[in-house]
Amino acid sequence: MPIDFNVDRLLTELTLDEKLSLLAGQDWWHTAAIERLNIPSVRVSDGPNGIRGTRFFACVPSACFPNGTALASTFNEEILESAGELMALEAKHKGAKVILGPTANIQRGPLGGRGFESFSEDPYLSGVATAAVVNGIQKSNEIAATVKHFVCNDMEHERFSSNSIVSERALREIYLEPFRLAVKHAQPKLFMTSYNKLNGIHCSSSKKLLQDILRNDWNSGATVISDWFGITDIVDSIQNGLDIEFPGPTRYRKPEILKNLLMCKTETREGGQFSIEHIDARARKVLELVKYFVEAEQSTDFPTNEDDHNNTFETAQFLRRLGNETIVLLKNETKLLPLDKKDDIVVIGPNAKAKNSSGGGCAALNGYYTISPLEGIANVTQRKTGDIPYTKGCDNHKNLSNLIEQCTNDADPEKKGAEMNFYTQPREVRGKEKPFDSYIIDQSFITLFDYKHEKVDEKKRLFYCTIEGYFIPKEDGDFEFQCQVLGTALFYIDDKLVINNKDDQTAGNFGFGSGTAPKNNIVTLEKGRKYKIFVDYGSGVTSKLSQSIAAGALQIGVNKVIDAEAEIKKAAELASKHDKVILVIGLNGEIESEGYDRDNMQLPRRTNDLVTAVLKANPNTVIVNQSGTPVEFPWLQQATTLLQAYYGGNELGNSIADVVFGDANPSGKLSLSWPLKNEDNPAYLNFKTVMGRVLYGEDIYVGYRFYEKLQRQVAYPFGHGLSYTTFKFNELDVSGDDESLKVELSVANTGKVDGKEVVQVYVARTSPSAVPRPVKELKKFKKVALKAGESAKVELTLSVKDSCSYFDEFHNQWHLEAGKYQVLVGSSSDDIHLIGDFEVKESEFWLGL
Template sequence: MAGTPTSPDTEAAVEAALRTLDLDAKTRLLAGQDTWSLPALPEIGLESLVMSDGPIGVRGVHWSADDPSIALPSPTALAATWDPELARRAGVLLAQEARRKGVHVLLAPTVNLHRSPLGGRHFEAYSEDPYLTGRIGSGYVTGVQSGGVGTTVKHFVANDAETERFTVNNLLSERTLRELYLAPFEAIVENAHPWGIMTAYNSVNGTTMTEHHHLVNEILRGEWGFDGFNVSDWTAARSTTGAIDGGLDVAMPGPQTVYGDALAKAVRDGEVDEAKVDDAVRNVLRLAARVGILEGAEPAVTELPDTVDGEALAREIARRSFVLVRNENQALPLKPGTVALIGAAARDARVLGGGSATVFPARVVSPLDGLTAALPEGTLSYAVGADPNTELAVADKGFELRAVCRDADGQVVGTASAPNGQLQWMGDNLPDGVTRANLHTVELTGTFTPRATGTHTFGIKGLGAFTLRVDGTTYFDDVRRPANDADPFEAFFGAPTPCARAGLTADRPVDVSLSYVVRLPDDFPTKVVSFALAHQEPQRDPDELIAEAVAAARAADTAVVVVATTERVESEGFDRTDLTLPGRQDDLVRAVAAANPNTVVIVNAGSPVELPWREEVAAVLLSWFPGQEGGDALADVLTGAHEPGGRLPSTWGSLADAPVTQVVPDSGELPYREGVFIGYAAWEKQGRTPAYPFGHGLGYTDWTYESVEVRGTTARVRLRNSGPRPGHEVVQVYLAPGETDAERPARRLAGFAGVTAAPGETVEATVELPRRAFEVWDEKEGAWSFVKGSYEIQVSRSITDRRLTATINV
């Protein structure tokens, strides 16, 4: 395999620049100068290289709602489209966003697998299947890089859970690694030639990934020919010599890293060969050349793609990702009549997952917004029903805030806007007039206008000395200390702490203030000011709320209930302990369904949740985290303007039946005892029936699969739209070996293709079966082995819904 071709002139420019640098400049280039960037080296015409989190948007160097970004649907939603071309278009948009924000490298996509449904960051990865993950990830990387922006495919490798993620030692066989967890990375390197890889926090078989010579140098760079740069996950690099010997090019964030001065000293002390430093610098300079910030080197992309309408694309991806898993008596699309919309998430939409994937869109269209605009006036009612948010959230609706910075004498040295209660300033991105030297206190101050009368709860997210005042009363004046010393990101991802309860009146503004004394830990690797004012509305009696929802449902022709997870259920930094919906949402659905048999449930979750009432309702539509345009996309689908286009990228079922559930290490180790059996392969092996199988999804029309013809390893499938509406179908091809051993799944996804047809129209889908589908990893030989014999080609609508078969011998 080979990386992205670079011209001889570009390679010559890289080598010339490298020869110009002394040891200190070279090692400085390999260490972050701050949270998001590498230093400029003017002596060689190198600009500062800027990185930013993704994967559903480009946050830029500011972690603030004051710097808005387009927010696309979650990666699980993108994978649910089963459309690599749509993933490519998403990448083109994100490159456009990156250029707008001065970002050269996007820290995405996440291509770890859904090993267990309990994985807390499940929503940020694509699928349980390595082939589908590789196809979607390849499209995404191709799109981003076609816009002249680099990608970093992450987290290399086996970073499939969050519990003890900084220290866990994951134990996997070589076959398991090759056939599952390395497979998406390999496919993306081969097909999309990414310019970057991010190595993970965890260890694999005893070696931390930032020092893993075998996986990085021998496989990634050696076998696969990867020629991009290898950057650590933030704070993952632990050893100067271990990291450089293990193939790590860049240690982030800075300015305190294991590289820089420490690496220069290790070379001078004879602990590190300077040639290894040169190799790493060469990779960074090649990346700089590709993104166009190295003088004398032509960028990899000289003609940019056409401008993309971000809001329109976000809406298209969302509606094409929605998976209709149940639709009894054609409950959808909605028929003319009245609609009762129910659920807290229908009004206050959750459009993205928590953690480093967070971006701040300029607007969010909630389901209530979308349906209000789409349905005839007077036909829509709304009731809260049940609120899943049992914890405080960042202050938002009703708050008008600004940030005031003061020095140690209390003098104002600068101010900044604050669109919500979250304040995160990284590196030297401080308000005008504010410096690290003169900044002593930051105050979030302004007014809050409640939308409900009652007892409001206020709280604090962050660590350090705080003073909280509401309506003239000081409720907290103390120091918040860490609860978990092992997690350096607790201030970012930890839960807010309630600190004040105040009785307030709807529509009567009150003054609010949260002051923070800025103190940065000496051992923290980067300079960050991070804290938040949190809030929770008055908590009404849940039974009363459900009773109101039932009354609204009984009075309407159709009830649409939106249920959701929260940031404390799906986010970075922790795994789930169950798959239940938070709060009283299950009770709500059952009560509404009992009152109105025409109940449609929208599941606003990024990953599987249990739906114990699924057989009691007319329809179930999975909307994932649908991005900023989710409400309009939902209206498109519910009204029938568009059909739901998604198919499940992972199996949905109960936790009791799930085959793989261990995500908590035992004495620091997490053995992958299931081997190659995760996802649908594990469900099949154990003879368990999920709620909804991998690949499942309904549309608004019917399809008749007429024939399959296989020539060599090409399958041609003829199918007809036998329903009353235009439609889109995802033709899935599974490969089942005639003879299997205990270590080989009964079938694997080998290919897929999407087709679109008018009513009565016949179309053909062509699916190429890759050689890898016929191979297994031979641990004795240390090589891929092509397994000859008889195979059944299973043309399917899901892993369990087979429509046509054919047999081939290879």
């Protein structure tokens, strides 16, 4: 017999205290349970490119997907929906019901710290990509997606307090549009509010956003949750529609506080600021979410297993194929690509051996594994990595890592890593205290944000750790060590204090801005000698800086000190001795990360000098850039061959190698315009909080809308991406009625290899308009797979209202403006092949979906 989880009945049976408990998480990852009424707890988990589970520290390994801008670069709704299905399966393996993703925010400019995590600069592409992933996640009705961050969380600078000043038209047409499209096409079960203010009001307390737009205009039934520690108000957030405060235990929604603010049951209602009806409305949304899962499970006993059993051949194959479709061939002037697997190659570059599977912050996770580009090249060419000539060429790190990964330890000599022991007392007074918790850790970035143990008071969160291991240098020389900490740390080598980040701390970006700046020291080491590494750590509350919301974190790292000029010269000489070069450069999760924005668009350190030297030594160089968002390419005119590879998840190296050697024909298209330099981008003057506010001065002219309006040159336009074959568009026909527009054309593969092309449909108004309009706007796309010599008919249907309306600020409604329009069909925003005309006969004002 089906379970009767009756929300109306439960609301009448809940006590006031029980209702209030539902309005906040019980911990970092769970909603509150009411055992008396058999209301289960719901587990949530990060995030946008993989499912972490319930722990930052010592988390169960997971599938890491390509980052957001990479996923959008597939321009493929079907594969994105399949990605969502795999995310849902991963969630089941982590015992989670709610995935905290995808991220639907717009990239106003290239420097946003979380820009890699979102999909695009274009609201239509962002909305369709979001809807596709959500549909995949929610397909089984067992897992729910959370669309975030609602809204205008488009940069990291002062993100908890920044006031985004946005015109109503830009808000509706650009920043809210991905969320509207997600509701229209996928009905996500949850929304997460952003940290910032919007036009003076925090988004987590905004009646306009949560009630007027989301629930009334869009008729969404989504449960609304805060971002972690993202509530700033008690009364308004409850009155205006924020259902759950995360994480727990609550800071703002304590029952004793809420009861004092609740309106009295008298005629005057004196002394109260909100009513029981507000509490009931919030509790109802939580119960409706629980009901969704109970009915899917036909049980109130939800699985809570966390395992890595989805680390299968099928998972790897899908992630590899997904990665193939994200890679964008930017330039192939001399047809150097694809390479032959028997070619005499040399691999150069700091990203070649690095395993940059993701950007940093909450999107990062402990992957099942990560294939580096060098490993991928070895796999595809069936060589051993040691048999492929390689040199780094230059450093590109922001902060140092990769120490623990190289260590051995006494506790488990067969396992790479260091031994980490937990204590209740500091080292100087603990005496013979035995550790209450122990791990073998294998990562140098140690995240203890949500660390819990019965020996640790949840309120004080005071504990101490030691980290012990052995480091054996592979060559003689000077080695730079680094330590940054949320808490305190003393770093020793062979019992000698090398770094003191305890007694004299300087505030930095570490730990989402609550930790220290890094401290460094250089030590001369001998090749092959075994050095003892020891770290004495105190949790976050021991910090000399302001206290953090997290329990603690630590990062320690090492790097061989190099002579930059000598290394670049060495790389160039090596390049000259081989027929072809694969040069892998770019950014990483230390440079692109939640918590801070990039300072500039430049490639790090001496990367540009390395590229210039290698190109001069050997023009037959394939440059592979890894970054989530654009970087400057000052050597672009000298380069003949360039790939954009993003952060490709577990299979990043195999996906890159597949494309480089032709096992996969590249079909990715840029989800972002690629400016020549940072000063060219539309948000250049306004990409920072100044005296509490950030002005969205570019208005609706974001990305290609800006570059086209000003006729400003870019390195590569939005939607650009080449192939190893060629395509031709023909026979455009545009027809339709007042509601929908049908676009028909033929696409032919005119080359000699199978491939995929993206048909991009833009709409432009040609009649005079009541308001300034972009030159054109993306309103539909479709990826078409064609064998060599094959052609196919392609049909696309566009919503007339969605494609032709602007938001009228005077009427506070969308305005479908009568007049003449054009359909422009192309392979990028700058490469239009076919143009057709149509007309909207009657004007119309509208709101909603």
